[in-house]
Amino acid sequence: MNEQVEAILGNLYKQVKNRDQTVNYHAEIQIGGCAFEVLINDMPVYKYAGNDGSGSIGLSAPINNNILKSGPQTWEVRVFPPEVKGKRLTALPEGVKIELSVEALKFRTDGVDNVSEPVKLIETPKKDKDGKQIYADAGKPLMVYKGTFLAKVPYELKGWSESVDLSKEDEKKLKTELVLEYEKYRNWIGHNESVKIAQSLLSSEKETAQSLFYDKALNDEYIKTFNESWGRAGITMYPLENYKMVYSGNGKMVTLERIDHLYDPALAGWYILKKDSAEDRRLKTFYLNFHRPKTGAPLEVIR
Template sequence: MKLLTLVIFVLVFSSCLAQDKKGNIYTIPIPKESNDITADNFVEKVVSQIKHYDKEPMYFIRPLQNNCVYELLVNDFPVYKDYGIEKLSTPIEINDVILKSGPQTVTVRLYPLGDALKNAYGEEETVTTLLPKTEMKVSVVKYEAFNISQDLDDEIVVKEHNSPTKEGTNEFIGAGLPYYEYTFTFNAEVPYSNEGWSNGEDLTRFDKEELEKQVLKYYNEYIYI
């Protein structure tokens, strides 16, 4: 809410003031077509200008873990991490990490419970390896037209994936390890195509000092603006 207030203030303020060549600040009259915009209807007016696609499906991911903590990535972008033992009740919206229609990759990183049980219940041992009963179920679901009061009956299950087990058993394949990672894919259909980070570079390959200089330079320019 604070960010929205700041954005609105900047937009309104910058539309009313400007500088001449000598640096003197003067007021710019608001165009006549903007005279009907007030503090009460500003958000409504902005929202009314947003262009919509014919179809706007929304995708969510719902993890359910047992005997582990975890991290989730979609298309190599971190979307959620949980180092406790609580179960997530609200699914995670992932449209912002779906760049275009087609196959999407989900990466699941599983870690031992560590001190999670101790932190929750007190007298428990530190768990340093993944247990035979480790389980992770990940569901990808879609709503054709999502809204905040959506009925769960409108939910479409796109993909359900369970953590791998040893052949012929229910024992987790990574039992005894300090870390286990696996991936699976699902198909998504979205009405847009973004480049995003698809052509990004691995910054770990850059000289750290030079990279730090470039980052500081960028933020200094951002602060100035």
């Protein structure tokens, strides 16, 4: 364990307020037969490339990190044609299934309680075709569904709420600045500069700790995850290439994603995992969201 990293990120839980009022919002996702993006407050929760055609994804994703304060929250589901036999379809198929709901939970050592009744945000819109119920928007090139729900959390985070709208900046200059930031992190990871990485993530991780109500156990788990990813020694980084800028947070956040691999982050590398006498080459990806806190300020990691 890196003691300097521990000193920087190991005490996040000590600053968490209102832990006795803990509430964990989760997005319950059941979507199949398509590629899709689920966003809360215009910040990605889950993206799926739909590379197996009719496959279905079901998961419960924590979303407190997307919620800055109590009140109305926005949700959005973007649906795209899947890839079948290596080729992306041009239209949404009849078998698309969409279900999205939000739950407010309180975790206990011996279980979990529902703070309130789950709120269903959307379920598959259907229409009749030859006596059979099919996806109502089949045949369209894409669909976007959106709405709002209410959340009540015992915290208020600044996050990206007062940040600059990056989508209004000069795109070429912004990309140049962003790529330089990515190259900096690429160099840090490749040279195992985990202390510098920890320092750069501190502000963002303080907000994450509050939104997820870290106690010491959760903080320790985060440190373990950090050391196995950002702090892992022996990672060989891939070149930064074939990327595009992707905005979120209503234009206030930006990241780099691969152009040739849908939704894959641009920052990636590989390492060798040794087990017994075998060696296994593993891929490691790193996702960063940057914002500009105020006009004239440099880009910083926000999530």
